[in-house]
Amino acid sequence: MSTSQDSLLAEFENKPLLKRLGPWDWLWATAMVVLSFNTLSLYGAVMDGYEIGILIGCALGLAWLGWAWRPMIPLSVAVGALSLFAIWLYGDSLEPAQTNFFLKYLLASQQAVMWMSALYVLATASYFFGLAINSDFWDRVGTAMTWVATGFGFIGLFVRWRESYLVHPDFGHIPVSNLYEVFILFCIITALLYLYYEQKSGTRRAGGFALLVISAAVGFILWYTFDRGAHEIQPLVPALQSYWMKIHVPANFVGYGAFALAAMLSVAWLLRDRRDRKGLPSRLPETALLDDITYKAIALGFAFFTIATVLGAMWAAEAWGGYWSWDPKETWALIVWLNYAAWLHLRLTKGWRGAHMAWWSIIGLFITLFAFLGVNMFLSGLHSYGEL
Amino acid sequence: MSQSAQRRAGQRPTIWAFVATMSFAITLLVVLSLASVIGTVLQQNLPWNDYIIKFGPFWFEVFRQAELYNVYASSWFMLILLVLLVSTSTCIFRNWPAMQREMRNWRDRVQHRSLRAMSHNAGWQSELEPAEFAETTAALLNKRGYRTRVKSDDKGALVTARRGNWNRAGYLFTHSAIVIICVGALIDSTLFWRFAELAGKLSPETRNMPASQVPAISRLPLWNPGFRGNVEIPEGSSADLAFVPLRDGYLVQDLPFRIEVEDFRVEHHITGQPKSFESDLIIHDDELDEPLHQTIRVNHPLVHRGYTLYQSSFGDGGTGVRFTLWPLDGAIERNNQLDGIVKQTIQVAAPDGDRTVELDDFRLFNINAVEDDDGEMEQRNFGPAVQFRVRESNGQAIEFFNYMAPVMINGVSTLLSGRRASVAEEFEYLHIPADRSGGPTRMMEWVAILQNPESQQRIVRKAVLGDQADNASEEQLGIADTMSNLVPIFLSRGFAGVESDIESRVPEDQRDTVREAYLRLLQRILTVSYLEVLAIEGIYNPMEFDQQWLESAINTLNGLSVYGAPFYLQLTEFNHRESTGLQIAKSPGKAVVYFGSTLLMIGVFLQFYVKQRRLWVSVKRHDDGQREVIFAGVPERDPAAFDHEFAVLSAGLQAHTAQPTPTGDAT
Numbered sequence A: 001m002s003t004s005q006d007s008l009l010a011e012f013e014n015k016p017l018l019k020r021l022g023p024w025d026w027l028w029a030t031a032m033v034v035l036s037f038n039t040l041s042l043y044g045a046v047m048d049g050y051e052i053g054i055l056i057g058c059a060l061g062l063a064w065l066g067w068a069w070r071p072m073i074p075l076s077v078a079v080g081a082l083s084l085f086a087i088w089l090y091g092d093s094l095e096p097a098q099t100n101f102f103l104k105y106l107l108a109s110q111q112a113v114m115w116m117s118a119l120y121v122l123a124t125a126s127y128f129f130g131l132a133i134n135s136d137f138w139d140r141v142g143t144a145m146t147w148v149a150t151g152f153g154f155i156g157l158f159v160r161w162r163e164s165y166l167v168h169p170d171f172g173h174i175p176v177s178n179l180y181e182v183f184i185l186f187c188i189i190t191a192l193l194y195l196y197y198e199q200k201s202g203t204r205r206a207g208g209f210a211l212l213v214i215s216a217a218v219g220f221i222l223w224y225t226f227d228r229g230a231h232e233i234q235p236l237v238p239a240l241q242s243y244w245m246k247i248h249v250p251a252n253f254v255g256y257g258a259f260a261l262a263a264m265l266s267v268a269w270l271l272r273d274r275r276d277r278k279g280l281p282s283r284l285p286e287t288a289l290l291d292d293i294t295y296k297a298i299a300l301g302f303a304f305f306t307i308a309t310v311l312g313a314m315w316a317a318e319a320w321g322g323y324w325s326w327d328p329k330e331t332w333a334l335i336v337w338l339n340y341a342a343w344l345h346l347r348l349t350k351g352w353r354g355a356h357m358a359w360w361s362i363i364g365l366f367i368t369l370f371a372f373l374g375v376n377m378f379l380s381g382l383h384s385y386g387e388l
Numbered sequence B: 001m002s003q004s005a006q007r008r009a010g011q012r013p014t015i016w017a018f019v020a021t022m023s024f025a026i027t028l029l030v031v032l033s034l035a036s037v038i039g040t041v042l043q044q045n046l047p048w049n050d051y052i053i054k055f056g057p058f059w060f061e062v063f064r065q066a067e068l069y070n071v072y073a074s075s076w077f078m079l080i081l082l083v084l085l086v087s088t089s090t091c092i093f094r095n096w097p098a099m100q101r102e103m104r105n106w107r108d109r110v111q112h113r114s115l116r117a118m119s120h121n122a123g124w125q126s127e128l129e130p131a132e133f134a135e136t137t138a139a140l141l142n143k144r145g146y147r148t149r150v151k152s153d154d155k156g157a158l159v160t161a162r163r164g165n166w167n168r169a170g171y172l173f174t175h176s177a178i179v180i181i182c183v184g185a186l187i188d189s190t191l192f193w194r195f196a197e198l199a200g201k202l203s204p205e206t207r208n209m210p211a212s213q214v215p216a217i218s219r220l221p222l223w224n225p226g227f228r229g230n231v232e233i234p235e236g237s238s239a240d241l242a243f244v245p246l247r248d249g250y251l252v253q254d255l256p257f258r259i260e261v262e263d264f265r266v267e268h269h270i271t272g273q274p275k276s277f278e279s280d281l282i283i284h285d286d287e288l289d290e291p292l293h294q295t296i297r298v299n300h301p302l303v304h305r306g307y308t309l310y311q312s313s314f315g316d317g318g319t320g321v322r323f324t325l326w327p328l329d330g331a332i333e334r335n336n337q338l339d340g341i342v343k344q345t346i347q348v349a350a351p352d353g354d355r356t357v358e359l360d361d362f363r364l365f366n367i368n369a370v371e372d373d374d375g376e377m378e379q380r381n382f383g384p385a386v387q388f389r390v391r392e393s394n395g396q397a398i399e400f401f402n403y404m405a406p407v408m409i410n411g412v413s414t415l416l417s418g419r420r421a422s423v424a425e426e427f428e429y430l431h432i433p434a435d436r437s438g439g440p441t442r443m444m445e446w447v448a449i450l451q452n453p454e455s456q457q458r459i460v461r462k463a464v465l466g467d468q469a470d471n472a473s474e475e476q477l478g479i480a481d482t483m484s485n486l487v488p489i490f491l492s493r494g495f496a497g498v499e500s501d502i503e504s505r506v507p508e509d510q511r512d513t514v515r516e517a518y519l520r521l522l523q524r525i526l527t528v529s530y531l532e533v534l535a536i537e538g539i540y541n542p543m544e545f546d547q548q549w550l551e552s553a554i555n556t557l558n559g560l561s562v563y564g565a566p567f568y569l570q571l572t573e574f575n576h577r578e579s580t581g582l583q584i585a586k587s588p589g590k591a592v593v594y595f596g597s598t599l600l601m602i603g604v605f606l607q608f609y610v611k612q613r614r615l616w617v618s619v620k621r622h623d624d625g626q627r628e629v630i631f632a633g634v635p636e637r638d639p640a641a642f643d644h645e646f647a648v649l650s651a652g653l654q655a656h657t658a659q660p661t662p663t664g665d666a667t
C-alpha cells in the first residue's frame, strides 16, 4: 500500500466511483449494453425469462466489474474476441477443429485448456523463481502468464459451451456441469481473485503460493482428461437442466476459489512468521498484509458461499421437492459454511490473529476440498452427477 | 460490552450470559458441523433390514437407540438446533439494544484533550476560525460519505463524524436470519408428528397393504401443515394420497384433490442417456371449475393449492406381457401363450412341484456399454426386457432378466437371459444363439430332442454305431444303450458333470483314454441330434451360419445345467404401461426460510462491506491566538483498513485547513 503524502491526498480528492468514470468507462458500459441487446434480439425468442434476467445481470455485472477493476476490460475484450473468432471458425460443425490452424493449436476448447494448464504451471515456477533469486522481473513474468492463462481458461469454457451444441443440439449446455468443467472454473476464479489482491496490495511475492493450488487443480484436470477422458462432452441429466445451474455453480466457485486462496496465503503467513529464518521467507510479504488479504478472501468467499447455498436450496426446492434434504453435498456445504462462520466470529469479534487462525484457514481448505471433491468420491446422494 | 449491558447481565441468571457468549456460539457451530458429518458418513433412511445386515443385531439396536438412521430428524439434532436458536436469539436480545443506543449516540461530549489518548490521532494548526473550520471539515467529511454533527462556540468547535450504521443492521439481519431460518425449518419438520406420536395419536404403518386399508392411526389429516411424500400412479390411473416415509414405516397423507396420470414419457439422447422425464397430469378438484391439465417434468413442478407436485421417479405400471414357455425339462408342456401383468404372478405346473413366476418389472429401454467392432466402448440399447422371479414351492427363488430381442455378441445373434440367486449378485447371462428367424426355437427343439427318452436312445445308438445302427444286433444295441446315460449327465451337469462322472467310476490311469472316448462320443451325439433338428427345419446342407450356431449352442447347453429354472420364458409380446413417481410436498415454512435466507444474504454483505467508522475533529483557539486541531479515531473492526482511511483523511483535512507555514512544509 503506497502511503506517500501525495498519493494520500490524491485519494482524498478522489471522487466517488460514478463521478470518476472517463469516456472509456462509458464506452465499456455501452458496449456491454449494446452486446446484450444484440444477443437478445438474436436469441431472445429461445430464452426464458430467467435466462434473459441472467444475461442482463451478467452485462451489468461485467460493466461494473470493469469500472471497479480496470484490467477486467482488456481481459474481457480479448476473451470475447478470441472466443467469437473460434466460434466463427467452427461454423456449424466440429470438423474445423481438425483442420483449422487456430482451432487445432490454440482455440478449440481442449487446446485452450491445455494452454491454460501449461501457463499456470509455468507461472507458478516463475513466481517461485522470482522469489528465490529475488527478482521482480520473474515475478512480473509470473503475473503476465497468469493473466494469459486465465484468458485461455475463459476461452476454453466459452468455446466448449458452443462445442457442446455442435456435438448435438440437444447436448448444449453451459460448461459448469461436471468435475472437469468446474475445475477449470476453479482455476480461473482463484487466479482472478489472486490477481485482484496482487494489484491492490502491490506485491507479487505471494504469487507462487496462490498459483500452487491452481497448479494442483491443473494436475487434476490433466489426470482427469488423459486417464478418464473427462473432457468429452456429455449431455446433461434432466436434474441439471435448469437456469439455476448458471448461477448456483459459479457462485459456489467464487467461494471455493476464495477459500483456497486464503489457505495458500496462510501457508505464506506461517513461513513468513518465522522471523529467525533468513533468505526466502523474509522476502514474502509482511504478515500483516497476508493476514489482511486472507481475511478479505474469506469474507468474500463466505458472502458468495452464502448466496450459493441459498440459491442451491431454492434450486433443490424446484428440482427435488424440498429446499433442504440433508443430501451429503448440502450437508458438507453447511459444514464449510459453519466452519468459516466460526473463523470469522473469532477474528472479528474476539480479534484473534496469528498462527492458529492461519492453520485454521488451511484446515478450512481441506474441509472445503472434501465438500467439493470428497463428497463426490466417497458419498452418494442426489448430487451424484459428478462422480469420479 | 457497554455498562448497561453489564448491569443487565448481573441481574439475570448467569446461564443466559453464558448462552449468549461467543465461545458458546462457536462451540455450537462446531458441534453442529460434527453432528452433520454423521449423517453423511452413515447412509440415511435405508430399510432397517439393510442396517441389521450391515451392523448385526446388537449394533443395529445401539444405533437405532441413538437415532442414527435419520440423524437430521433425531431428537438430539433437534436439540442442537433448538439450542442454536435460543443462543442466537439471546445474543441478539442482549446485543441489539446496546448497538441501537450506540448508533444513536454521537459521543460528542469528548474533551479536546482526551482525543490525544485515542489510538489514532493527528494534530495541526489551522488558520480558520473555529466555526469556519468546523463547516469546512464537515463538508469535506460529508463528501467522503460521513454523517457529521458540529458543536461550536467562540473558543472552539468539535466535528463528530460517523458512517456505516448499516453494518449494525447487518448484524441484526444475519443473526435474526439464523433464528428465522431455524423457525421455518421447524415448521416444516416432523416435530408436530412427534408430539402426536407421544400422545399416541399417530404411528407409522410397517405392513405392505393397499392404502385404503391403512388404519386411521397411520393417516395424516388434510389439515396437516407440512409433509413430503411419494406416490406412484400408473398411466391411466389416479390417486388422491401420498405415502410419507417415517422411520421403518410410512404414513398416508390424504389429499384434497385427485391426480390422474394420462401419460408418462422418457425421452432419450442419441447416446441413450435419458433426456427428459415428463408426466401429463390432470388434477380433479371440486374447487376447480374444470379439471386442470398440466405436464410436469424434472425442474418444472406443478403447484396447486400449496401442494407442489414433482416428477421424481418412474416405474412399471402393470405392463401386459406374453411369453412362450419352452420346457428345459422334458416333463413340462410347451406353452405358446402364457399371459401376465407386471407386479402380478403366473402359476406354472411342473411334475416336480409347481412354480410361481413373480413378474417384477418390465423395461422398454436397456442401455448397456458394449464394445463395438473397433473395440471401443459404446452405449447400445438392448431393447425391451422383463424381470421376474421363479419361486419354488419351498419358497426359494431365482431371479431372471430376459431380453426380448437378440443382440449381436461376438458376431453371433444372441438371446440373453440373466439369472441370479440373490439381489446382492450381478446377473449372469445365458447366451442362447438365435435361429434364422431371431428366436430360440432351434435351440429349444434341440433341447427337446436330447431330452426325450425315445429320441435320446435313437440318437445315442446312431452316434455309437454309425450307419450300422439300423441293422445292428441286440448285443450291439445293448452296448450302445449303456452309453445313453451320458446325455442326461451332460444336460443336467454340463462338461463338469461328465468329468466328475469319469472320476467317480474310472481308475486314474485310464481316465485320459476314457475322457477322450466320452468327449468324442458326446460330440457325435450332439452332431447327430443337431442334424435331426436341422432336418425338421428342412435343412439338409448346413451352411456356415448353422456351423457357427452349433459352436455357440454347445456352450449354451453346458450353461443350461446351472440355469435354475425348468423352463425358459421367451417374451413375445407386451403392452407397455408405465407409472410415474410423484413427490408431493407441502411446506408452509418455505416462505419463512426464504425470507430468512434473503435477510442472511443482505446481512452478510452489510457486515463485511459496510465499514463502520467514528471520527472526531476538534479545534481549539488558545489564548495566544493559535488554533490547534486534533483529529482522532478508534478502529472498530478492520484495523488495517482504518489505518489507511485515517491517513488519507488526515492528509486531506490538513491540506484543506492547515495554516500555510512560511516554509511551505505541510508536515
Ligand code: HEM
Pocket: A341, A344, A345, A348, A349, B019, B020, B021, B022, B024, B025, B029, B084, B087, B088, B091, B092, B095, B168, B171, B174, B175, B178, B604, B607, B608, B637
Ligand atoms: C450460524 C450462526 C451464525 C452465523 C452464520 C453468524 C454470522 C456472523 C457474522 C458473519 C458476523 C460478522 C462479524 C462482523 O462483521 O462483525 C457475526 C458477528 C457476530 N456474531 Fe454471529 N453468527 C452466528 C451465530 C451467532 C451466535 C449464536 C451468536 C451469539 C453468541 C453470535 C454473536 C455474534 C456477535 C456478538 C457478533 C459481533 C457483532 C458485531 O459487533 O458486529 N453469532 N456473526
